[in-house]
Amino acid sequence: MRDLETTVLYNRPLAGETWQLGLLAPDYDQLARPGQFVMLRLTAGSDPLLRRPFGIFRCRTLPPLCTGQAPQPAVELLYKVVGRGTRLLSSLHSGDRVALLGPLGRGFDLTDCAPTALLVAGGIGVAPLYLLAEQLLRQGRQVRLLLGGRRRDDILAVTEFERLGVETYVATDDGSLGEQGLVTQVLERKLVRFPQASVFACGPMAMLRAVERLCRQAAVPLQVSLEALMACGVGACLGCVVPGQAHQEDQPDYRCTCKQGPVFDAQELLWPQEDSQ
Numbered sequence: 001m002r003d004l005e006t007t008v009l010y011n012r013p014l015a016g017e018t019w020q021l022g023l024l025a026p027d028y029d030q031l032a033r034p035g036q037f038v039m040l041r042l043t044a045g046s047d048p049l050l051r052r053p054f055g056i057f058r059c060r061t062l063p064p065l066c067t068g069q070a071p072q073p074a075v076e077l078l079y080k081v082v083g084r085g086t087r088l089l090s091s092l093h094s095g096d097r098v099a100l101l102g103p104l105g106r107g108f109d110l111t112d113c114a115p116t117a118l119l120v121a122g123g124i125g126v127a128p129l130y131l132l133a134e135q136l137l138r139q140g141r142q143v144r145l146l147l148g149g150r151r152r153d154d155i156l157a158v159t160e161f162e163r164l165g166v167e168t169y170v171a172t173d174d175g176s177l178g179e180q181g182l183v184t185q186v187l188e189r190k191l192v193r194f195p196q197a198s199v200f201a202c203g204p205m206a207m208l209r210a211v212e213r214l215c216r217q218a219a220v221p222l223q224v225s226l227e228a229l230m231a232c233g234v235g236a237c238l239g240c241v242v243p244g245q246a247h248q249e250d251q252p253d254y255r256c257t258c259k260q261g262p263v264f265d266a267q268e269l270l271w272p273q274e275d276s277q
Ligand code: FES
Pocket: 229, 230, 231, 232, 233, 234, 235, 236, 237, 238, 239, 240, 241, 256, 257, 258, 259
């Protein structure tokens, strides 16, 4: 983990309210593991943004700006403009400075992954799955990505995944891209076709609950990356706890999303008995 002040390389709209932020980040291609995140803080101005968590989308090396300069190692984040903090973030320009803490948290565990991996993303939940897809492909696994959202603008980074060689399937609520319906309906069909798959998911809690139920019924392993509000990102404030399976009966047990997650084996967490979706 590193705490550094670094430079914005690019910050541009991707689709709808979602933006793509590239930061100068030496060694992140070596340090960052799939599923990890960073905490980001604006450093300039009288109204600084609190530290906020962002899943690491990918690490890249950008060509030098001019002859004689070195290539620029970058970490890329995706974020959605949803409030004042992210609106401030979207006003950053190339050359601005930000404080970057990371990589943080526990990422995906790939040790026992099946030959076929199904990655399920809801909207911006696709962010932590790119590094995962890259690594799984490097290990010789077949990777399929199932992307869901309310509408076309919620479906992100399809081209980036397809360039890796990942087969992608898209479902939107309004049918404006891909098939009309829920991404979990696509997952249900894929689990029939690939009953031995390993599943990895990130997205809204309602989607994760439905994914968990399907994977439990199909008896396939599932890891989920949780999106949580985080104030410190390092296990100090306990603002990010989620209910986990109790080690002892009638003793509630909680997991710290930033330190013990954000990726959990689905069996570690406490899921509602009945899914309302
Ligand atoms: Fe502070 Fe997790 S964000 S403990």
